[in-house]
Amino acid sequence: MTDLSHRFAPSPRPEFERKVTAPAELGDVAKPLSMVERIVNISAVRRGVILVFIALFWEVYARWLNNPLSFPTFLDTLEALRDGIASGIIPQRLMITLQTLVAGYFIGLVIAAILTSVAVTTRIGTDLLATLTAMFNPLPAIALLPLALLWFGLGRPSLIFVIIHSVLWAVALNMHSGFLAVSDTLRMAGRTFGLRGLRLVIGILIPAAFPAILSGLKIGWAFAWRTLIAAELVFGVSSGQGGLGWYIFENRNTLDTAAVFAGLLTVMTVGLLIEAVIFRFIEARTVRRWGMQRG
Amino acid sequence: MNETLAINAAPSALDPLVRVNGVTLQYKTPDHLVTATYRVTFEIDAGDRLVLLGPSGCGKSTILKAIAGFIKPVEGDVRLRNKIITGPGPDRMMVFQEFDQLLPWKKVLGNVMYPMTINGISESEAKARALDAIDKVKLSKFVDVYPHMLSGGMKQRVAIARAMAMKPDVLLMDEPYAALDALTRRKMQDELLQLWDEVGFTLVFVTHSIEEALVVGSRIVVLSPHPGQVNAEVNCQHMGQDFRDTPEFQALAKRISRMLFDDAPTAS
Numbered sequence: 001m002t003d004l005s006h007r008f009a010p011s012p013r014p015e016f017e018r019k020v021t022a023p024a025e026l027g028d029v030a031k032p033l034s035m036v037e038r039i040v041n042i043s044a045v046r047r048g049v050i051l052v053f054i055a056l057f058w059e060v061y062a063r064w065l066n067n068p069l070s071f072p073t074f075l076d077t078l079e080a081l082r083d084g085i086a087s088g089i090i091p092q093r094l095m096i097t098l099q100t101l102v103a104g105y106f107i108g109l110v111i112a113a114i115l116t117s118v119a120v121t122t123r124i125g126t127d128l129l130a131t132l133t134a135m136f137n138p139l140p141a142i143a144l145l146p147l148a149l150l151w152f153g154l155g156r157p158s159l160i161f162v163i164i165h166s167v168l169w170a171v172a173l174n175m176h177s178g179f180l181a182v183s184d185t186l187r188m189a190g191r192t193f194g195l196r197g198l199r200l201v202i203g204i205l206i207p208a209a210f211p212a213i214l215s216g217l218k219i220g221w222a223f224a225w226r227t228l229i230a231a232e233l234v235f236g237v238s239s240g241q242g243g244l245g246w247y248i249f250e251n252r253n254t255l256d257t258a259a260v261f262a263g264l265l266t267v268m269t270v271g272l273l274i275e276a277v278i279f280r281f282i283e284a285r286t287v288r289r290w291g292m293q294r295g
Numbered sequence: 296m297n298e299t300l301a302i303n304a305a306p307s308a309l310d311p312l313v314r315v316n317g318v319t320l321q322y323k324t325p326d327h328l329v330t331a332t333y334r335v336t337f338e339i340d341a342g343d344r345l346v347l348l349g350p351s352g353c354g355k356s357t358i359l360k361a362i363a364g365f366i367k368p369v370e371g372d373v374r375l376r377n378k379i380i381t382g383p384g385p386d387r388m389m390v391f392q393e394f395d396q397l398l399p400w401k402k403v404l405g406n407v408m409y410p411m412t413i414n415g416i417s418e419s420e421a422k423a424r425a426l427d428a429i430d431k432v433k434l435s436k437f438v439d440v441y442p443h444m445l446s447g448g449m450k451q452r453v454a455i456a457r458a459m460a461m462k463p464d465v466l467l468m469d470e471p472y473a474a475l476d477a478l479t480r481r482k483m484q485d486e487l488l489q490l491w492d493e494v495g496f497t498l499v500f501v502t503h504s505i506e507e508a509l510v511v512g513s514r515i516v517v518l519s520p521h522p523g524q525v526n527a528e529v530n531c532q533h534m535g536q537d538f539r540d541t542p543e544f545q546a547l548a549k550r551i552s553r554m555l556f557d558d559a560p561t562a563s
């Protein structure tokens with residue numbers, strides 16, 4: 001038509017129509033991956049390789065430094081860890097820590113759940129939650145220690161109090177924003193089924209907000225774990241019942257640095273295990289299976 | 296179109312199944328009062344395939360939500376079997392435009408069964424009805440699959456099966472095919488008509504496409520632009536997919552198009 005189309009239009013190609021091969025005759029439409037590809041696809045394998053490299057680097061560096069008082073080698077640490085486990089001290093300390101942690105964590109979750117339920121059902125509840133989280137979320141749990149000591153004395157109740165504080169706000173905030181993010185369509189669908197009130201919350205809102213709830217649980221867990229170890233370091237012993245933090249503190253006092261490292265290694269390993277095993281498991285069975293989260 | 300249909304389509308009582316009576320619907324936003332529809336009146340008989348047709352924003356979804364019971368009219372009322380609708384309920388199942396209306400945490404079968412099980416239908420009957428409905432929308436192969444593995448068209452089919460399995464008095468569909476590609480949309484329209492032929496339900500179908508309205512509907516309520524008022528009612532009982540190219544179809548499409556665009560009152 002115009003000059004332009006004339007200049008740029010390619011010359012027409014011949015038209016054709018033909019029969020395509022039936023999919024059944026095509027052979028490999030979907031083919032299993034090779035062994036190597038499958039192994040490399042397992043993230044645990046890839047991460048394991050990284051861990052091996054870190055251990056190697058540590059060993060080499062510590063040997064080169066040659067100062068076991070401030071930086072023991074990887075193998076010395078492993079040995080201290082083995083001794084600690086064999087003598088039953090580390091498992092015992094770990095149990096004490098975990099018991100405190102689980103108690104505080106679950107109390108925190110229950111309070112968070114109640115607070116969030118009130119917040120999604122009433123407007124004053126929303127304001128209450130918003131105000132409380134705005135006030136307390138920025139407050140590091142450790143900063144409450146002196147007060148906790150004053151109120152509950154030395155020992156477990158104080159620790160549980162700080163853990164509750166560290167879990168509660170993060171989890172409540174996540175749960176609440178998760179509920180708010182549930183689409184109107186899903187809510188309306190639930191209501192046409194005849195669900196309302198608590199049944200709507202349980203039947204639709206909680207599963208629909210599960211990705212956010214789960215990430216709240218994870219964040220809460222991480223906060224609780226860090227807070228507890230730190231709190232134990234400061235005042236973790238009561239009637240001879242110290243946890244892992246106390247174990248680390250004790251060994252530092254006797255300058256048994258390898259044992260300090262062993263304690264730290266235990267802290268990391270347990271934290272990692274809970275993250276990588278328990279939460280990953282829940283994730284794989286829920287949000288990732290449902291396609292609500294990729295990974 | 297055939298014998299069973301005629302029986303199903305016959306109104307069961309003297310009253311229409313649903314009566315939308317002088318309904319004005321408004322939204323209250325923090326700084327506005329939006330009137331979405333103004334004194335809308337129409338009736339739905341059992342067996343109708345009633346289409347609400349109008350430009351985007353004229354209040355079609357809002358009317359559907361009022362029938363579903365999500366919104367209360369500020370004027371007039373909506374009645375089902377002569378009883379004023381006060382809230383949502385499983386006797387009026389809704390199929391939405393959005394694909395995320397399925398519960399991602401339930402497989403196809405679970406999704407279709409869920410409304411039935413929470414409404415006290417026994418597990419075994421719910422399952423039988425769900426499988427039947429899934430079969431009717433041709434998804435039997437995907438019973439054990441989570442929604443995120445389905446295409447958009449398949450998700451809409453599951454939503455339709457879920458609604459159908461409840462055997463609601465009215466099936467409400469809000470632009471269910473608007474987000475689909477043209478080919479799939481056409482196929483889904485055919486399937487819906489076929490399903491209606493087999494089962495004989497009452498359908499209220501919202502669309503902004505004149506062609507879709509003519510193909511899917513047996514009667515069209517044409518709404519004016521915002522705020523929606525009833526502009527016309529048109530019969531199109533015999534306009535199936537095969538009629539798309541007939542002069543009759545084209546003429547009717549043109550007539551409706553004139554209503555929608557030419558003598559539209561100047562919209563705000």
Ligand SMILES: Nc1ncnc2c1ncn2[C@@H]1O[C@H](COP(=O)(O)OP(=O)(O)O)[C@@H](O)[C@H]1O
Binds near residue numbers: 355356357358
């Ligand atoms: N939640 C809402 N809040 C305020 N106004 C709304 C809301 N939903 C829809 N509206 C307004 O109501 C009118 C009708 O909307 P809607 O029923 O969604 O139109 P349609 O479905 O015909 O496209 C529009 O003007 C829209 O802006």
Ligand SMILES: [Mg+2]
Binds near residue numbers: 355356357469470
């Ligand atoms: Mg709409």
